[in-house]
Amino acid sequence: MATNFSILDIAGSALTAQSQRMNVSASNMANANSVAGPNGEPYKAKQVIFEQQLQNQGVGGVQVQQVVESEAPARREYQPGHPLADDQGYVTLPNVDPVAEMVNMISAARSYQANVEVLNTSKELLMRTLSIGRS
Amino acid sequence: MIDKLSQSLQFHQQALSLRQQRQEVIANNIANADTPNFKARDINFSAELQRATSSLSGATQPTKTHAGHLQLGATNSVTAQLQYRTPTQSRLDGNTVDMDIERTQFLDNSLRYQADIQFLDDRISGLRKAMQPEQ
Numbered sequence: 001m002a003t004n005f006s007i008l009d010i011a012g013s014a015l016t017a018q019s020q021r022m023n024v025s026a027s028n029m030a031n032a033n034s035v036a037g038p039n040g041e042p043y044k045a046k047q048v049i050f051e052q053q054l055q056n057q058g059v060g061g062v063q064v065q066q067v068v069e070s071e072a073p074a075r076r077e078y079q080p081g082h083p084l085a086d087d088q089g090y091v092t093l094p095n096v097d098p099v100a101e102m103v104n105m106i107s108a109a110r111s112y113q114a115n116v117e118v119l120n121t122s123k124e125l126l127m128r129t130l131s132i133g134r135s
Numbered sequence: 136m137i138d139k140l141s142q143s144l145q146f147h148q149q150a151l152s153l154r155q156q157r158q159e160v161i162a163n164n165i166a167n168a169d170t171p172n173f174k175a176r177d178i179n180f181s182a183e184l185q186r187a188t189s190s191l192s193g194a195t196q197p198t199k200t201h202a203g204h205l206q207l208g209a210t211n212s213v214t215a216q217l218q219y220r221t222p223t224q225s226r227l228d229g230n231t232v233d234m235d236i237e238r239t240q241f242l243d244n245s246l247r248y249q250a251d252i253q254f255l256d257d258r259i260s261g262l263r264k265a266m267q268p269e270q
Binding site: 006007010013014017021050051059107108114115117118121122124125128132133 | 171217234238248259
């Protein structure tokens, strides 16, 4: 049976998912200029994919299905003096779009706040429910 | 005596249970505000309450002729039918959650939940007063 506490689970799952999205966004922005990763390749922008959790009759929160790497073409910059430049003098930079990442970050933060609000309201209602008949 | 007491509280119980379910559905909508292809859902509250209360006061209450018989119609939980919300604006990712609607509905629902609890509280204190010995 569904209890009042499952609202906390739902909002909590959203908090987890949104903060993972923010982590990924932060990682993208931090690595916006990483020309070499551990595998020697330039960093690739990552995106999370959200998926609905299915529990009782379709109400069940959200989860991160997977983290995918962006397929966008890498940026190339002409820097002949760079140690990682190719024969033509171009350096391959990550395919991170800083503007899109900022927008993504703001959107994630707003969604996170909305879910915190849900949590606070639910907690208030729960406390109120626990005090039925005490007056 | 006891069944009369519980009967007088049953309506509020049904209403609270439905309100709580609706709260859960809306929390789920808010949690999935960024999930691609998620469709926002809601409960038609008045129809569901009518359905719940009509099944509750139904005249067809079977009589127990054996100690092993289970009580029918005394289930306290009602499961509401979920319906899809009609989207006002379409989004490219197929998601139909409108954050403004969801948040106002969440607020509305939580206020009405508190009102229900207030009614229940008053009812309980009224019953308690009726049970007090003469002062």
